[in-house]
Amino acid sequence: MKSNDGMRSNFALAWPLAVNALLVQSMLMIDTLLVAPLGELPVAAMGIAATIVAFALGIEVAIANGIQLLVGRAYGRQNQADLAVAYWVGLIINVATAFLFFVLISVFSGDIVAAITSDIALSPLVESYMSISKYVILITAYTQVCTAFCNGCGSSKVALKGFLIELPVNVLVSYILINGLSAFKGIGVDGAAWGSVFAVLLRAIYFYYSLKIDAKVDLRYPKSRRFLTEIRLQSLEIFPIAANFFVLSVGATVYQLLYAQLELFSFVAITLIFPWLRAGTQFTNAWAQASAISISQALGTVNARQLRDFVNDCMRVGILMSMLVAVVFFILSQCMPYIYPNIEIETQLALATIAPLYIMLPVIRAYNTVSGNILRALGESARVLKIHFFTQWVMSIPLCAVLVLYFDISVFWAFAMIPAEELFKTIPFYKYRRICMSRYCI
DSSP states (O other): HHHHHHHHHHHHEEEEHHHHHHHHHHHHHHHHHHHGOOOOHHHHHHHHHHHHHHHHHHHHHHHHHHHHHHHHHHHHHOOOOHHHHHHHHHHHHHHHHHHHHHHHHHHOOOOOOHHOOOOHHHHHHHHEEEEEEEHHHHHHHHHHHHHHHHHHHHOOHHHHHHHHHHHHHHHHHHHHHHBBBBTOOTTTTHHHHHHHHHHHHHHHHHHHHHHHOTTOOOOOTTTOOOOOHHHHHHHHHHHHHHHHHHHHHHHHHHHHHHHTSOOOHHHHHHHHHHHHHHHHHHHHHHHHHHHHHHHHHHHHTTTOOTHHHHHHHHHHHHHHHHHHHHHHHHHHHHHHHHHTTTTTHHHHHHHHHHHHHHHHHHHHHHHHHHHHHHHTTTOOOHHHHHHIIIIIIIIIHHHHHHHHHSSSSHHHHHHHHHHHHHHHHHHHOOOOOOOOHHHHHH
């Protein structure tokens, strides 16, 4: 792999991943924009419900990321049997996980919501939204595996086309269901949930037919491979990779639940900015994922001699992208009153208060994201997991919980725990990336 050729290949893989991920996050942004005119209470309800659903979806994404690297290695070796095994094992694991969350939400949604909020007016809205959004969890289990398979094979444009079909349908259906049309009066915040269900179902149908008609894709399971044995073997590789993403997903959910304990206007402000944060960081996330896929494919062909230059270039490009995102976030901070003109003045003040924090966050996070994905691709998933677990669960989240629950701190210091966590991670990521590169002698 020549560095220049590798960078061109990485860009070709990364830009569909970035647009794909941006469209995923834009669904929540669109829902937020459509629901915002209904008032603070519906926005808060959607924020809490979406956080719980996002936790389940985060686990599915985590499993899919593990599958993606396995598919990348099999694709690099041009091993069709391993590709089929990775797909079917991943699908069974992801669907089983989704079904577990579906049952838990169906049975315990009332208890979950009661543990988060005691607001009598808010709780019914949250439960209603969750009762619909749980179907998104089931359908997304399939689409995430298909997305991981396509990305691992270098066909990231296939997933992108699916979202280009899904997004306008989601906007149109959600708008009609929320606000009504003609004699139909609309169903409020629940309309956003039903719009997402319909749109995700449409994307699942697209994936099914896309893979079915692709002559290059053969997903027939090899008869010589015992399925239960393969589940055990593949799980040993998938779960350590997935665990890294699991820790981050759970941590993000816990942060959101802690922020729900702040005053309503502060929580609404954070709920409004979170979709923009997720969307903005998708560019560097996509670059990091593309880098990991490229490295996995190179290792699959035992072509690792020139990876040092490639890895260094990946880091530089990732940081440059994050600086551009920070500039966009600064512009965004100045446009918030125009984007959300109907929110209360207290919410606008809270958004202005946390603006310096979310502007600087992408730059710090980008270094850790690219470093972590490179280490995972080089087989250091356990190391990355330890870094994430210690900095998040031993340091940042306990500190945030104490400050929010016992010291009644302002929204600025509560939100500051997220960039603080990223700062904690930079030193171990820098150290172990250098050690790992030295060990591989590249």
